[in-house]
Amino acid sequence: MTAPATADSTTTLRVPPRAPFLNWPVARREFYQSIMIALILPLLWGIGLFGLHALLIIVVTVLTAVAGRVAIARLTSRGPWMPVNHTIASAMLLAALTPESCPVWLSAVAGAVLTGLICVAGPPGRQRLHTGLLVALLLGLAVGQIPTGPVLVRDAMVVGNLNRSSPLGHYRWPRRSAIAGDDAVTLPMPDHALAKTLRAISDRPAGREARRTLDNAFGTLLPPPPELFLGAMPGRIGVVGVLGILIAGLMLAYRNILNPAAWGMFIVFVLLGFLFGPLSAHSLHHEFWQSLGGLWYLPPERAIYLLYVEICTGDFLFASVFLLAMPGTLPLNPRARWVFLLFSGLLAALFARIALPMPPATTAILMLQPLSPWFDTIFPRRSWLNHQRLPGG
Secondary structure, three states, rough: HHHHHHHHHHHHOOOEEEEEEEOOOOOOHHHHHHHHHHHHHHHHHHHHHHHHHHHHHHHHHHHHHHHHHHHHHHHOOOHOOOOOHHHHHHHHHHHHHOOOOOHHHHHHHHHHHHHHHHHHHHOOOOOOOHHHHHHHHHHHHHHHHOOEEEEEEHHHHOOOOOOOOEEEOOOOOOOOHHHHHOEEEEOOOOHHHHHHHHHOOOOOOOOHHHHHHHHHHHHHHOHHHHHHHHOOOEEEOOOOHHHHHHHHHHHHHOOOOOOOOOOOOHHHHHHHHHHHHHHOOHHHHHHHHHEEEEHOOHHHHHHHHHHHHHOOOOOHHHHHHHHHHOOOOOOOOOOHHHHHHHHHHHHHHHHHOOOOOHHHHHHHHHHHHHHHHHHHHHHOOOOOOHHHOOOOO
């Protein structure tokens, strides 16, 4: 009498072809509240470094996005698709990736466009692309690349005037007394200076001229290690604060929102891309095979410092913390997740070396995000249910 029942119950254990639910509770407000709290740390550092202009960009971006969400909720039936916390978190991500030179009116336009894209893309968890990141890339293209930028000095943070700036002959973060009482200093953009330096040494990285170029860059164009770790450099508002990003990552990992293994493996794959990739698009164009792994021709201390500069000046740490914490970025299956991280890390390193006019890590992850279901299909998770012999099979 029990045999048919056992057979029926066993047949119900077949594994469905697709995951019936998401791993992350993407509709719960506590999930996005944790991301917003973590984003406060790097954004506060950006406000301290770039003053009231950065504060206006953040406030205008968030308020415009929220106002657009309220208007859409009143005029259409898609209000329940757009949780307020998700909209605010997306707007804060957009503000964090906004260059400090962006006009305030352009950030308001970006916030409005963000809300419209969220309405079109659908509820959280079903979006093929993170709308805040897509708008951030478009905004960066609209602002363009700028070789230098202002940074408030140590004793004029938050309240200083960025327009009262003095250029410096070498890279340092001084006080007012050291620059004749001005509020800010104009410094080279680290990613721009780094791309220019790597292009200059890419043909003969082991030559004497390459050593002179690196010595000059380390002394005048690139930030010293203390300023680099703190984030005292021009750039995007929420990306320059390296220490704040690391603290935010630890907090999200403690809250089980960020996978620490995924965070670390992404950085490891980026470093592998730097070690074995070309030094610049110039060398890749002229000498393909000879240009790969150009970093190995440098003395070890110079190579290590270059890797340190590349990781801290780009958006690699920011993307590894906040982008990987957002639901829908990574595939659901663990095997597919590691393959996704491998491709995105190598692609991000390549984008940085060829001086792509967009944040390299954000661009790489955003390009691969629509392929997450494809990664799950190609690299399924193995379990004992896949090997069960069903009755009659």
